[in-house]
Amino acid sequence: xxxxADSTADDDGGTVFAVAGTATGRWRRQIESYADLSWFGWRGxxxxxxxxxxxxxxxxxxxxxxxxxxxxxxxxxxIVLLRTTIDVLRVPITFxxxxxxxxxxxxxxxxxxxxxxxxxxxxGMHGGGFRDMQIRGTGLEGGSLVRTQRAGTExxxxxxxxxxxxxxxxxxxxxxxxxxCNTIRFQNCVWNTFSGEHVxxxxxxxxxxxxxxxxxVQCGIAAGPDNTTTDNVIVxxxxxxxxxIATAILFGHHGLWMxxxxxxxxxxxxxxxxxxxxxxxxxxxxxxxxxxxxxFANTYISTDGEDDLVRVGPDFTGSATFTGCVIRGAGRNGxxxxxxxxxxxxxxxxxxxxxxxTDFARGLDAVGDNGDGAFRVTTAAAHGWETGxxxxxxxxxxxxxxxxxxxxxxxxxxxxxxxxxxxxxxxxGGGSAYRHGAGINIRDGATRVVVTGNxxxxxxxxxxxxxxxxxxxAAPDVLVSANDLNGNHAGGLLMRTAPTxxxxxxxxxxxxxxxxxxxxxxxxxxxxxxxxxxxxxxxAGERVTVVKTxxxxxxxxxxxxxxxxxxxxxxxxxxxxxxxxxxxxxAAVVDGSATPKRIGLIVxxxxxxxxxxTVQFGYRRAG
Numbered sequence: 168x169x170x171x172a173d174s175t176a177d178d179d180g181g182t183v184f185a186v187a188g189t190a191t192g193r194w195r196r197q198i199e200s201y202a203d204l205s206w207f208g209w210r211g212x213x214x215x216x217x218x219x220x221x222x223x224x225x226x227x228x229x230x231x232x233x234x235x236x237x238x239x240x241x242x243x244x245x246i247v248l249l250r251t252t253i254d255v256l257r258v259p260i261t262f263x264x265x266x267x268x269x270x271x272x273x274x275x276x277x278x279x280x281x282x283x284x285x286x287x288x289x290x291g292m293h294g295g296g297f298r299d300m301q302i303r304g305t306g307l308e309g310g311s312l313v314r315t316q317r318a319g320t321e322x323x324x325x326x327x328x329x330x331x332x333x334x335x336x337x338x339x340x341x342x343x344x345x346x347x348c349n350t351i352r353f354q355n356c357v358w359n360t361f362s363g364e365h366v367x368x369x370x371x372x373x374x375x376x377x378x379x380x381x382x383x384v385q386c387g388i389a390a391g392p393d394n395t396t397t398d399n400v401i402v403x404x405x406x407x408x409x410x411x412i413a414t415a416i417l418f419g420h421h422g423l424w425m426x427x428x429x430x431x432x433x434x435x436x437x438x439x440x441x442x443x444x445x446x447x448x449x450x451x452x453x454x455x456x457x458x459x460x461x462x463f464a465n466t467y468i469s470t471d472g473e474d475d476l477v478r479v480g481p482d483f484t485g486s487a488t489f490t491g492c493v494i495r496g497a498g499r500n501g502x503x504x505x506x507x508x509x510x511x512x513x514x515x516x517x518x519x520x521x522x523x524x525t526d527f528a529r530g531l532d533a534v535g536d537n538g539d540g541a542f543r544v545t546t547a548a549a550h551g552w553e554t555g556x557x558x559x560x561x562x563x564x565x566x567x568x569x570x571x572x573x574x575x576x577x578x579x580x581x582x583x584x585x586x587x588x589x590x591x592x593x594x595x596g597g598g599s600a601y602r603h604g605a606g607i608n609i610r611d612g613a614t615r616v617v618v619t620g621n622x623x624x625x626x627x628x629x630x631x632x633x634x635x636x637x638x639x640x641a642a643p644d645v646l647v648s649a650n651d652l653n654g655n656h657a658g659g660l661l662m663r664t665a666p667t668x669x670x671x672x673x674x675x676x677x678x679x680x681x682x683x684x685x686x687x688x689x690x691x692x693x694x695x696x697x698x699x700x701x702x703x704x705x706x707a708g709e710r711v712t713v714v715k716t717x718x719x720x721x722x723x724x725x726x727x728x729x730x731x732x733x734x735x736x737x738x739x740x741x742x743x744x745x746x747x748x749x750x751x752x753x754a755a756v757v758d759g760s761a762t763p764k765r766i767g768l769i770v771x772x773x774x775x776x777x778x779x780x781t782v783q784f785g786y787r788r789a790g
Contacts, residue, residue, distance in 0.1 A: 171195045179229040181207030200238030202230045204247070211245020213278055222248040222280070231260055237295060239263050243275030252284050252310075257291040257318060264300025267333045275300040279339065283309030286339075289326055291318025296330035304339035309363070312339045317347030317376060325349055331356050342366040342388075345378040354384045360391035366399045366419065370406035374433045380408030390419025395449040398424055405433030407459070413442040420450040425458040425483070434459050436485065440466050444493075445476075453477040455506075459485035466492045473498030473522045473551065473602075481505045481612060489514055496630050497604055498522040499556075501623075505610035509617070516623045517654065520604025520634035523559075528599035532581075534566040536590040542569045543590075544600065549580040555610060555641070556602050558583075563598030566591070572603070574663075604633070606655070609640035611664070616645040624654025624677065636661045637677065643667040652677035674787070679750065681715055681785035687768055693725055693777040697733055699767045706759035706766055713737065713755040715785035719746035723777030728769045729755050729784050735769050742780060756789070 168184075174193035178185040181202065184194040196206065205211070207226035215222035227247060230240045237259035244265040264275025277300060279286035286302065292315070302312050313336075318324040326348035334356045336342050340363035345351060358366050366388055369378035390397035398421045402409060416422045422445040425435045436459035444467030445452035452468050453476065455461055466489075468476045476497040479487050486508035494501040497519040502511065529546040537543035544560065552558070554577045563569050573585040606623035609616055618638065625632030637652035641663040652659030652675050659677035666672075673682055687700045713729050719742060726739035729751075736755035757764050768782060 168194050168196055179207065179233060180226070181229055182233045198233065198238075200234065200236070202233050202238065202240050204230055204240060204242045206230075209242075209245070209247065211243065211247075213246025213248045213276065215248055215250070220250055222250045224249045224251040224253060227253055231255055231258075234258065234260060242277075242300065244273065246276040246278055248278050248280060249286055250280050252281060253287045255287070255289050255292050255295070257293070259292060259294030261295045262297045262300065264298065266299050267301055267335050269301070269335060269337075271303075277302040279304045279312055280306060281310060282307065283340075285310040285314045286312045287314070289313070289315045289329065291324050291326060292329060293323075293327045294329070296332070297334050298330070298332040299334075301335040301337065303335075303337045307340040309340050311341040311344040311368075312336050313342075314344040315346055315348045315351075320375065326351070330354070335359070339363070341368065344368045344371070345381060346370055346372055346376040348378050348381075350380060351378070352382045352384065353386050355386065356383075357387040357389075359387070359389045360394065361397050361419075362391075362394050363397060365401050366390050366397065367401070369400075369402045369409065370435075371401070371403040371429065373429055374405045374431050377404075377433075378406040380410070381406075382410045382412070383414045384410075384412045386411075386414045387417070388414065389417040392418050392447065394419055396420050398450070399448070400424070401426065402435035402438065402458075403427060404429030404431055404435065407436035407438060409438045411438075411440040411443060414440075415443045416445045416448075416452075418447045418449075420448065421454045422448045422450075422452040424451075424454045425456060425461065426454075427457040434484070436460055438462070440464070442466065444468055445470070447471045451475050451478045455479045455483045455487060458483050461485070462488045462490075463492055464490045468492060468494045469496040470498065471496075473527065475500045475503040476519070477502040479504045479506050479509065481610075486510070495519065495626060496521055498527075499602060499604040500608040501605070501634070502607045503610070504608070504613050504616065507614045509609075509613070509615070511607065511618045512620050514621045515626070516606040516621060516637075517626045517634065518630035518632045519606055521631050523601055523603045523633040523635065525561075525599065525601060528601040531560075531563060531598040531600065534560075534563050534569050534594040534598065537584050541590055542566065542585040542588040543578070544569065544575075544583055544585065546581045546600065550583065550600075552583065552602055553577050557635075557639075558600045558602050560585070560598065560600045563594065565593050565595035568592060570598075603635050605639040605661075606634050606637045607639070609638070609642050609645060611641040613642040614644040616640075616642065618645070618647045618650060620649050622651045624652060632656075639663060644669040646671040648672070648674045650675045679715070682711075682788045684717075684783045684785050685713075685766060686781075686783045688782075689770075689780040691778060693720060693723070693770060693773050693780045695725075695770050695773050697730060697767060697769050699765075704766050705763040706757045707763035708759060710756065710758045710760055710789040711786040712789050713757065713784050713786045714751055715748060716740050716751060716782065717746070717748045717785070718742040718780070718782040720744060720777055720781075721779035723774035725773035725777045725780065726771045727780070727782050728771065730767045730769045731755065731757055731764050733765070733767070739771055742782065757786075
């Protein structure tokens with residue numbers, strides 16, 4: 168302490184002390200950039216009288232005021248009870264605790280009891296932050312534990328370079344709201360149990376309040392298992408350059424939601440997520456409604472809900488990329504895409520369509536004619552589905568033609584039409600419907616879709632696999648290549664549109680597709696024996712696998728076999744007057760990588776009147 172004979176400063180109980188009866192002159196504590204909260208009368212027990220509207224807020228606010236040029240406030244161990252918001256204006260204050268913890272009694276505890284107000288409000292703060300503490304709420308009905316805002320309209324009026332390290336946020340209404348801030352980093356921080364609108368919100372006001380860039384490194388963000396309507400991370404309006412490194416987002420409603428409800432034309436942008444992932448959400452784990460770019464690498468994405476894992480809406484104008492991800496366990500589709508520029512590579516996508524089962528069915532109240540000759544179905548409760556969904560209707564009595572698998576057009580919350588149906592019969596009761604899901608669903612209007620090098624099918628011993636198709640596309644502008652599409656209940660690929668010049672689907676397992684055809688025609692009488700393909704074809708410099716044949720004869724009948732160097736390499740396939748495409752059960756491998764192999768066909772069991780044979784053998788390149 169020292170005596171400042173000229174001071175008339177207010178007594179703050181920690182660094183300035185007035186003497187009774189002395190108007191001029193104060194005892195002052197010698198400080199430069201450090202203050203201890205205990206200097207201001209904080210006892211650390213977290214106790215205050217019910218009518219004490221401030222509790223420990225007075226002491227902590229005084230400590231902030233005691234560092235007009237910024238510095239560190241040491242707190243704890245103990246409990247700091249806040250009943251009014253702590254305001255930090257334009258100074259770099261670091262709140263330093265004695266240790267973060269999930270206990271309610273050890274380390275440094277900031278207990279926020281501010282009702283509907285924020286716990287901390289950081290305004291135009293350049294530098295500083297929080298470290299080594301737990302910030303938790305009690306009985307909160309609004310506000311955020313920590314919120315940032317601009318101090319004015321000038322460039323430097325925003326918040327800049329604020330660091331949060333080893334901080335646990337818990338038991339609040341909203342967690343952290345970031346507006347008007349730049350270069351904010353959270354490292355080894357955890358959010359858990361929030362009952363409000365969001366856990367973390369970026370921007371949410373207007374363009375001049377953007378939050379950009381923001382980093383989450385080795386963090387955990389969780390609304391909590393009981394808070395199924397609280398969204399975890401929202402990027403609203405102009406904001407972005409958002410990085411998640413080894414971060415987990417758990418529970419709650421949506422996991423990461425990029426949107427724009429600000430009333431401006433600004434878009435969230437540049438979200439990058441690597442490592443970590445999403446689990447136990449009840450909405451959509453990754454919901455991209457508006458935005459410019461989102462990239463996910465080596466990310467695990469799962470859910471407990473009935474919706475998609477990843478959903479990209481038509482107004483997401485940028486690009487979405489998923490590389491090396493595990494995308495599993497959706498109620499409907501693993502990825503549902505309705506925009507442009509989607510790239511999925513090297514990812515494992517399976518066990519989706521989890522709610523495609525009678526356990527998740529909607530009971531029916533009515534089945535009838537929609538007025539245009541198609542079936543209209545009314546469910547007993549809201550179905551929650553949308554136009555383009557694929558459903559199965561079963562056990563509807565009196566209108567048996569409605570039972571089966573359909574694509575629907577939604578009329579309202581509890582009514583939908585069955586596309587392409589012909590209404591008949593009179594409904595007498597019963598029946599239910601459930602919704603299907605695919606690994607990847609591409610909606611009408613989507614463009615520039617690239618799906619390559621993925622495994623899209625059921626996982627062995629890892630969850631329930633009910634996805635019917637690996638890939639369903641209602642858009643032709645797709646490149647689908649070199650994927651393993653086996654392990655799906657209905658098939659590898661469902662095209663819901665006519666292919667165009669932009670459609671590229673080849674080299675996939677599980678679709679029955681081929682890379683090309685060897686073709687031959689024997690005009691006139693067809694006799695038993697060996698035949699060359701036109702031009703005496705060889706396979707040279709590569710390997711191919713013959714997997715299909717398409718064949719027919721104009722009269723009579725015969726069998727054909729694919730031959731390599733004059734020797735039969737496949738079993739016999741019968742040809743009749745009815746053209747047919749058949750899968751060769753034992754594929755023929757032609758290895759011409761070292762020595763060219765001459766290929767042809769062998770005719771067997773030809774009838775006397777066999778004539779005009781046409782045959783094609785479909786092959787896949789094997790390298």
